[in-house]
Amino acid sequence: MSTNTPLLRVRDLRTQFHTDQGVALAVDGVSFDLKAGKTLALVGESGCGKSVTAMSILRLIPSPPGKIAGGTIEFEGRDLLGASDQDLRKVRGNDISMIFQEPMTSMNPVFRVGNQLTDVIRLHRGSSKADARREAIALLAQVGIPAPEERIDDYPHQMSGGMLQRIMIAMALSCQPKVLIADEPTTALDVTIQAQILELLKSLQVSKGLAILLITHDLGVVEEVSDEVAVMYAGKIIEYSARTSSLLETPRHPYTQGLYASLPSMQRGRTRLHTIPGSVPAATQFPSGCRFHPRCPHALPVCKETAPPWTPLENGSGVACWLHAEAKP
Amino acid sequence: MNKKTNTEQGYWRLVWRQFRRNRLSVVGLLILGLLTLVAVAAPFLANDVPVYMVKGGKSYWFPNVISYQELEAANFYSTAMRWTPGEGEYALRPPIPFSPRNQMLLDNKRGPSAKHWLGTDDRGRSVAARIVWGSRISLSVGFIAEGISVLVGIFLGALAGYYGGRTDALIMRLIEVVMCFPAFFLILALVALLPPSIFTVMFALGLLGWPGIARLVRGEFLKLRESQFALAAKASGLGDARIIFRHLAPNAMAPVLVSATFGVAGAILTESALSFLGFGVPPPTASWGELLSQSQHLVGSGIWWLVVFPGLAIFATVTAFNLVGEGLRDAMDPRLRQ
């Protein structure tokens, strides 16, 4: 597997929702590459379209009201958006797996966790019941479930959130996928459990060579586990950094700068926190031009009129902001 | 950030806006409006007494709702139907010139005709007139019976849900017991045991119809009681009564209103079923179920108008209420509106 061709290639993805208030442009022209063995974090505040992006990759957008209106998604060169339902099903859970924010509601409450796990194994590998069960127990042990032979017959409500998230991860890994999409995997968990899950994800990535697309709102988590970051605002990627640490050191986009600056941990002592004025616009009423301009302290007249072009920076990073654009109109 | 149009929008206005989108429900609401109009205006729609008349050189306005002493003296009301206007005399009659009690024995069991639009029953009474007047019974029984149920249900449900513990256990047992009796059996038994009158029917229906509402309100209150705004109200030092009725109850009203709308339909249905069995509103008051029940004895004789017209009246009314209930439920579903 060569590292320079991306496993997952998303270009100009546009996903829309039809609501009473009009068409919500939840994801509006998002492009990124996910490389083998790397973790790319999609980070942004609620409503920025990061989860919708994740759902769009496996075409899990409920339709209606949602619709993938354009763009391409390629996995190892194969087109996912144009694939037949049958071909797509072979990719889901097999090549690309997904874990979700709420482990409690993401597992079916009326089936034993073991059955839900073995069903996935049997679906994609066609193994016998006994084999699948053996496999499942091994997986549970791998993700750190104590006494897996017993816990396998539990129902979801008999387990804690952290345990369930481990089981979700076991399920995600059961068919040795190449890509794992983790949609806010630790948001619903306590700090010490969150640390456990992040450690688990990191170690699994190393041992299995997984590519992870991590969706999160937590800049701390981003820094902890990701190699690359894409910052989303109002349905668009506004900044991308090929090295997570360099985003932290020199955020380019005024939004990214504001986001970092408003973190309490960045300013010790009792000074006032930096704030970004106003709030995130609704997806049905995005402002014209650069969508951040009404909240931007550095807004230029052009920002109101025209959306900024993508400006590539060193080593593959980039930013969508007129302040950094080479040719200003 | 908020647009001007967004401000000062109460909850019910939002509900109405949502409700209007559902055409069938709006049709249901229109039917109900029409029905109410018919019930209110029954004396002007089906009556043997004219709406306006000129008799003996004097004009009388609305003798159908006002008794004139001179007319009474002339024994007019009892012979109104047979009154033939003389020279210069004149009468403007309602569209159905029969009262629901006029027995035209020669005309009995007649099918629909130009004279009797919907036919006559076995005593020669106009089916059309009886259906018009029957709407009063159906609507008033429906609304009052359900009104009683809603009041009792909200009260007991709120107590059970808000206080929980023993109060809740006691009320829940009571609900369970009442729900065990097949409601219709019990209502029938009650109505049969108590003196026959429209009020008996209303009370029997009302006093046995509350458990559903009570359970609903209890469920809502159990949720609302734990809500942060209820805790905030408590922390602000507000009293229990104020929290229950001003803060929690309005938030529990949406499902109650939906349930009550279906409940009115149910009460109307039950009333007509009781009348159908001969235990509803005592004769000779006209009611839809009673008309339908007449057809029971005439099975095989092909007297279809006694089945079809009153049946359709019940059906249309019940459908209209259910449509409105359905529309309300959709309009109040928070998931449909974001």
Next chain:
Amino acid sequence: MKAYLIRRLLLIVPALIGISAISFLAVQLAPGSPIYMVLLSGRGNGNEGADTQKIIEDTKRLYGLDKPVPVQYALWLGRLAHLDFGNSYKDQRPVREKILEALPVTLELNVLSILLIYLISIPIGVYSAVHRGNKIDNALTVLLFLLYSLPSFFAAMLLMLLFCGGEYFNWFPAFGLHSLEADSWSWGRYLLDHFWHLVLPVLCLTYGGLAGMSRYARAGMIETIRQDYVRTALAYGFPERTVIYKYAMRNSLIPIITLAGTLLPALIGGSIIIEQIFSIPGMGRLTFQAILARDYPVVMGTLTFSALLTLLGLVLTDVLYAMVDPRIKYE
């Protein structure tokens, strides 16, 4: 699970006390004392005037009317324990005997209806939910909505008018459960005749519940399809059919099971009218005739009996619920 079951069964006790109290109260409130009724029913015939006093005394003793109310209630409870509701005023036969005669008929009707309701409504509901918004779903929704609002006695009368003798089609019998001469027929023909008699009454009992239940099934399924775990199953590559019929189905069926409990009293209540219209000698008709004749022991008997039956149905559905939903077992 065991504790839950036992507790559920113990909760029957207060419900039983409530039921017996309500029916006792109803007897107490009934206008016209039993004595009057006995006198009227002709038991006193023959020795008019002479022994009226004695008859009154006898009846008082028989019904325990000479004792204080709490004792009367205790006696009533004791009789209830062996389902002894006394004798009918009308023909002096034990009420229990009359009920046990009528019960199988009503049970047959209602069990058939419940079976039909579930068998038809669940597929309809699931189909509608999965294909919501398409033409068939819209048509089904409107049709079921109309059926839901259609009064059963109106439907029964219409069906009778159309299909039973008279002017139009003479396809179905209008009365009873058997043809008059059925006793002499072979059992095959007997059974066919019996089912032929059941068609219209069962139809009338079924369609309302069917309409309501399939709407519930549809709503439940739509709700389930929105759940996160359905999304998970789809994300793991299960075909939509499997997800719906294997995973979502079970979740959406659980709440529908509990509705069987509420269906029962409605059906029993509804059978009064249907049995009356089609002259079927079941509990409904027995009750109605007794109400007409003011035959209180029978009224109280059927009332209490059907309440007990419903209570049993409720407990049964609760237990069933606990068996299907693993979350209940775990307290």
Next chain:
Amino acid sequence: MTPLLEVKDLRMHFPVRKGVFSRVCGAVRAVDGVSFSIEAGKTLSLVGESGSGKTTTGRALLRLIEPTGGQVLFAGQDVTKAGKEDLRVLRKQMQIIFQDPFGSLNPRMTVFNMLSEILQVHRIAPPTEWRGRVEELLRLVGLPQEAADRYPHEFSGGQRQRVGIARALAVEPKLIVADEPVSALDVSIQAQILNLLEELQERLGLAYLFIGHDLSVVRHISDEVAVMYLGKIVEIGPKERVFENPTHPYTRALLSAAPMAGAGPKHQRIVLQGDVPSPIAPPPGCAFHPRCPDARPECRELGPTLQKVSEGHRAACLVHAPEHQ
């Protein structure tokens, strides 16, 4: 000088019922002997994971739930013994704001109704002055005057949280229990609300009991910090001391587990094993011992009490803060 609020040995036990007759067979010790005090104008934070009892503590001391035992002294007056009228008066001085900006406001009341009702019940102002007072409160929390006639659903999350704060301020309290007030908010909005809370503290001299789980937020806003684990305070002290010199292994683990932006990606991590045990059957001895990397045999038997580490800084650990005898 007596502190504004003094909590002594507060306990909140919920009975656990089991079996056929719902016999009480045990208790969830949600809060199990918690003591702390807050000075006027200062902020004490309660930190811990879910199930640690921090929210229950906040609610019990306002008597939104009735505590099972212990004392809550507000300006010297025992809240737990207050009668109905006394409690109403006390609630003029102690208020609460909540986490969920969507659930904490009554959806059927306009902001004006919500606030004026409080003015009415506590007879703070005559009806003629309500409008003015409400607008003043809104100005205080940074909302425009027009907000008074709006319903909660017309506001964004951050604005709702401001309304919630205005409601708490309506009675002019001295202490506010802030129950995870920024957990549900986005980072940029969170900063706005934290600034507002600090501003109000300075202007009105408020004391806060700040309940939270985000250590960076807690570090920013508090004067003192108390770390809770399974219903008990395991470490308490001035913010600087607790954060710079965490003594209890749980505090250390918590601090190292929290992913903090800017802390550097490869900082040393203590990852605790296992889940938080159930508060119905907490482990004997030190409740933390099954997960503790430094546990010794005696931790299984002896329940540690808070011991002085340095001035004002105490921790309950047999290993790191042994009793000085």
